[in-house]
Amino acid sequence: MYNSMGAHPDEVNGIKGTRFAVWAPNAQEVCVICDKNHWKHGENYLNSSDAGVWSGFFPEISDGDAYKFSLRGQNGEFFEKSDPYAFYSELRPKTASIVYNLENFPWQDTQWIDKRKEVNWHDQPISIYEVHLGSWKRPKDGRQFFTYRELAKQLVEYVKQMGYTHIQLMPITEHPFDGSWGYQTTGYFSPTSRFGTPHDLMYFVDYCHQADIGVLFDWVPGHFPTDGHSLGRFDGTCLYEHEDPRKGFHPDWGTYIFNYGRNEIRDFLLSSAHFWIDKYHFDGLRVDAVASMLYLDYSRQEGEWVPNSSGGRENLEAIQFLKDANTSLHGEYPGILTIAEESTSWGGVSHPVYNGGLGFNMKWDMGWMNDTLRYMHFDPIYRSHHQGELSFRMIYAFTENFVLPLSHDEVVHGKRSLLSQMPGDLWQQFANLRLLYGYQYTMPGKKLLFMGGELAQWHEWDHDNELDWKLIGHDHHDGIRRLIGDLNYLYRSEKSLFETDFNSSGFSWIQCDDSKNSVFAFQRISAESEENVIVIANFTPVPRDGYRIGVPKAGFYNEIINSDAEIYGGSNIGNAGGVYSEKINSHGLDHSITLNLPPLGLLIMKPVTTNKQLDQKKKESPT
Template identity: 70%
Template structure:
């Protein structure tokens, strides 16, 4: 393939067309009767195979065939360097489905193009291809003819294992990354390439023990400050970091290192930039015409019309494309709550009820169910994760049981309650014990991910470390407490980049995370602690095998508000596989604190957040303690432990229980 890195892409010189009148040629019928029927039903999830730009050959002449949906346009033509970006010279032909098609000879891999759309008013707008596989580097907005058919994947073993893996019972520790600000080059370039990032991130994830990479949106987007959440290229990895081949290499390399790759995907809304989807053919095509349905007040964006079959086809195909062509292991759907509720962020009179007078967006509900059925049916072993911040029931339940069909859902309640509790001065935590204990009332109603994501460290919220109360030492101890609590509670894990370093400043998408903190005692201790947490989490079945079942969790002590102590059991699939987790949320050491345990024996201290190697004071249990036949907390046996200040310990039974 040609070098098509963002720096090397340039307008190609004009070339003479073999068809003297510069008109497009017919490329024959693109759609079978089955295609047409599926499109009409809104269930065609692979229309990227023929819509957009595809290299082809007609009458022995190589070129590119095009197909674009613009049912209300008067004319559609292909604009390129060769026709001097002049509308009408390479006109496409309309079909009964509102899809304009044609073949442009000699337009090749790497050539830039747009669609010229003449609206009914006579105004001509230049539009990027909604199905483009590659786009120019911002601020340019042209699409690029791109062929990925020669990429050779090396992840066959991974893909076979993935298909057979029950991820619900596996350790999932996601490292959430914004590729543009994880690390910056020092050679004057703005960004690293996908290939460079693959090697750096794989090495780092393996060092730190993360199992999954969760990428913030890699779809093409014009504005860096949107972080990718206002996408204009629903089939194009952003050219900021290289070509589609480069992104495929990124995923392939991660798989060869046994690292899963999930991507953020945004079917909730899209920006209104003039070159993209908004009023694509002069009418509200992808969005609702009524601003009460089609405009999002929070983000100033357009809302997809999920009731329109062509829009459903577009979105279902976008999701399937990333799973199919790039082998991604999962899709995290952003802003699901804004899709589910017609009155989301709207006041009375600013929204339109559904046909039954309710606030539920029934068309979006159907779309989400169809998306999950398609994704899990066509790609066994992948994950779909919902960022859904309300109490909508059954988000992660199967569609056949009335749910939306997601694999998992972010537990925003856990995140908010835990941060609110941790931000309190420890002297006040005694009055807020329920902030932490309440979670277990609903913990197994969904398959939850416990997220400490980018949203918690932006818009003036400060970094997680800076949100912690107390002096310098207490802030680090509190943060280690928070992470220990996250890793030992039921649910899969997600941590945003930089959290493992203990950054003092909140995330800046134009910068990089604070690598300069390496070499400082407390920051190095925190990073080592995260690595050890990941190792413990992965190695102990009790911490991940029953994450989504009440059988994997039991409270021992949750009402000692006077001491702000919590204790619970995490249990694995094997009968005698369990850990005792005890946390002290005050800066006062608790000596000889008695905890009831299920069986006698020696209990090894396998985690202590106050260990000196993490920056703590080394208060602990000298490796472990023996049980005593003293009843406590409803158990016949108990252990007496020393609880470190602002510390969490995990105790594992090591001896065989008595017969």
């Protein structure tokens, strides 16, 4: 639809101008208003069609001109609306659309796009850095924001240094209110002008791809704001939203809900989803608030919602829309990702549509996030009573293709930063945070961390200010950042940590019931080579000397990560680089190793089993 609707620079009979089209079936008149006609209704009229689409060509309006649609409704009232299909918009608080020619950007990411088509992301490492562009970094020259082009160079350099595979942008679609963080969208085809032009955003994505960084993008089809210039009551009637507020108004967010059962609205949203991948080369969409779309009674009391045609609470039209979106996107753009933020136990969110699922590649594991953070909030002395809360996740871990998120939602609205949420004294808070990150990176599932988490900020995220970059250079904070970088590197290099994220064959508990000591141990196993790593986590501040753990094979076990290492700000309790196994049965396994478990620490051990490797280790061993 974006190829025909909206405003398009064009040429008719050798005359250059702009072609306009807008859907407003219940309007009596529609005009284009702009500087050229002094923003007055009555000069640049559009012609209507039987389908309710108003269109026209005006030579006097050209690329770069600001415009709106002025509509006269059935009762004679006038509305001034931004273009639903606008490619560019004025900087807030202004609300007009801008004619913009998207063509002729010199893309240089063909190699990335071709490679993307062949990738099965399910068995590849995905480590996502979630970013709010307006508050990652801010210029010191008096400007409020960096441009997309400036951010590209700074952000890519940093993300490469930290070892992430993908950047996920919080919504960069146009939105009037900074405090919505972009989640109350008014421009479903318009990147926000806060950071520059559409071509500037194309440069950002292209720059990321040339650096082998994928770019995901928060897309919000679940609701839209009530601002007067936006989609609400577009021609004086409820076009985009349901007229009945029990279906068309969201009580939590004060926003309108799309009428997914109307073909024109489905086409509008499906076109938006395709647009960002087609025109901007994004590598996928993280779809916001999917749960609110699936349930008619979402956040509503008895009598405040309307059942579906079968008397149930499922939003059948929204479900079909999500299936259609995923089917069409994956059919047209092989290798892209669609990831659902879905917080309920709805079955099959990340299963194929042909198997009865919704068709997403992956789903955020909100249960893991909630259970893990709740466990970490306990003073370690009480964690022994909650051992099952941490191990519970593995009962359902392979029912969906999960992403393990520590997102912006965990560090806002008074929740405090992740570091400030950790219990204990200063040392214990940092140790707990290192332990949390180590646990996230070793559990099955792809990874997501919100910006600032790697800096170990003390303050929760503030969208009006940049991250606490002044923390760089402080030992404890640098230790956290160094650990995240090393975990990203290890995660990308050890197949056992990513190949089988969505397959139960890739995970096995060794020890999950030692509640007395709050110790967990498990192994991660790769798909073909059966290489494995052993992970042992001690969730108390008490060192555990001589702790025996069963292992699957004989050999030397390298200590490849110790979250308590001095370089990470820890106390440096460990195992001098590794230990040899003994033929002593433990935890149902024929071999075992004896370890010194660091306080509030996590160890990752990798077996060395070839004769050449063992001989080398014996030469290196002081004993």
